[in-house]
Amino acid sequence: MSDASPDLDQLAHAIKAWGAELGFADVRITDIDLAHTEAGLQAWLDAGHHGEMDYMASHGMKRARPAELVPGTVRVISARMDYLPRATADDWRARERLRQQDPQAAVVSVYARGRDYHKVLRNRLQALAEKVKAAIGAYGYRVFTDSAPVMELPLAQKAGLGWRGKHTLLLSREAGSTFFIGEILVDLALPVDEPTGAHCGQCAACIGACPTGAILGPGRLDARRCISYLTIELKGSIPEEFRPLIGNRIYGCDDCQLVCPWNKFAQRGMLPDFDERNGLGAASLVELFSWEEEEFNRRMEGSPIRRIGHERWLRNLAVGLGNAAAERPGDPAIVATLQARAAHPSALVREHVAWALARHGVVLQLDALHA
Template identity: 75%
Template sequence: MSLPEQKLAELAASIKAWGTELGFAEVRIADIDLASAEAGLQAWLDAGMHGEMDYMASHGLMRARPAELVPGTVRVITARMNYLPGAQDENWRERETARLNDPTQAVISVYARGRDYHKVLRARLQQLADRIRVAIGEFGFRVFTDSAPVMELPLAEKSGLGWRGKHTLLINRSAGSMFFMGEILVDLPLPVDEPTGAHCGQCQACIDVCPTQAILGPGKLDARRCISYLTIELKSSIPEELRPLIGNRVYGCDDCQTICPWNKFAQRATLPDFDERHALGSAGMIELFAWSEEEFNRHMEGSPIRRIGHERWLRNLAVGLGNAANMGARGDAAIVSALQARREHPSPLVREHVEWALAQHLGR
């Protein structure tokens, strides 16, 4: 489709307005030249820092070439949506940090306490694409939300949604980093937005706070050591030397975000989808460890947590319960009893981590 330059400019402005109406905090536009990101991606893959995330390597450098993924693509519409639950007050970072020292608490990454963001953003992005179609007729596009080989962070950075912090996550000056991102690849030569530039300065709080030292340097993350990877992406046993460093983080890790000074500006979600479910922001490990597979599937219906399955859920909680021994609860009768109840679990993975956890409490 060929549109005059003025019409394209008007359409770009409309797209941004429609995006706001659909619940996005910000919508911007980038070109598709990611040549500068290719070398870094290849080096990261060659070093094996993606761990068991084979999907990161399976498409090779196609990730940096949107037009190879979706032929005809010339622009990417990038969008971000805030996810910090509306009930969180201004002291949420202090409260989240304090929970890391409570041996009874199950710390679940804030983004995972509500509805699965993939479904929410994909539906809203599709609605945005539909609005464009109504305005101009048929055009080529494809919607993505962390669901295909797209380098969304470099694209978001190019479009001006923010800059990549030293922890590799995107940071926005007015909203911190507590937001989801999605993209629409389009064949429309829309005017592009300018990047914002980086504003981390000399701060390296995120590097210093990382419990497993997964951030090797500014912008360099070894996913194999990252707690989010270990508790979500890793399908096998959690390396024994890393288990004590995980603490009570049973699904994901927000440490590098809660410490970030820019997150004092984190914005609350405008959609109820990201409201906390099943009190996951204050749940205890023993309570969650007692869930049967049926209870896990029922409680986690529509949650991003469900995709790890009950087996890995128990694996993660067993590690957390074991670490309670070094958080002031060594030999706690309720914790030991909960672990012993799972000693005969049919999964070798669960049994292995339960025995490790019991050893932390009983000294075997």
């Protein structure tokens, strides 16, 4: 495959084999026609369901037109990489639900307990793209992993990696939804794969499981209500109406995945990158709230969590500590932990700490504390 006109069928087969060697669980290919998604995207934006995620609207319909993003693109190589830590127990979903019921536990979404997936997938996709170059010579391509205005899920669905569940996540019959996806936009007219059908049937467990009612109906998500949005994307104050509903979830939320029947097929990742770091699968709210900014930055080096910064980390933890009052009202250790941050330099942190202390029956005067 080194001449100027490679055998594209043979190349597509090789790409999938190379992808497996690089740790991808599945690699598929699709064309770039996403015209069928544009009306739905515009309606979602018009409804304001993207919240403060201005980047969702800033590129207009370019998000649904890969060739406008990368001129010359005619195909997309879409890849799936499973992320459950290699040591994950078979009953992991039940264990996660038990942690949610422990008022002292700090619940971090499973995907965020290891290395930042952006870096891992981008590096692996780049390696895959370079294998193609080594085989056929120079060609046009660009690698993406949740890093540009690309409609990754519709492309992955069209490529046959899975179908969109009612919670809007991609689902696979072989792997549930516990995987990351990334893609390579290429100027090679590779043969395309067929999409798969949907297999949710009458099940709507994910809709009923959402603590904040963010899933408005099958395939309809109001991100402004989603705990992942509130704890990760939202930069300012978490609306008080949602704080009690967040419980002890301090970064992301897995509730819709935990109840999904297809996740009995969830696969453990092949790479050590997604193995748990810093004890995030067993940490307590009090323990994590005690981290000063230097410790947070050091421990979260290479983690997706670092991008929210120490201030929002404390904001989220304060909400969790406040919600612990439902089971442990006035707990001395929790109250003392919160009071230690009551005069924090950040108004955002002070506000959420004061709210949390009030839940434990301790009322503070914020202005007096920061006078």
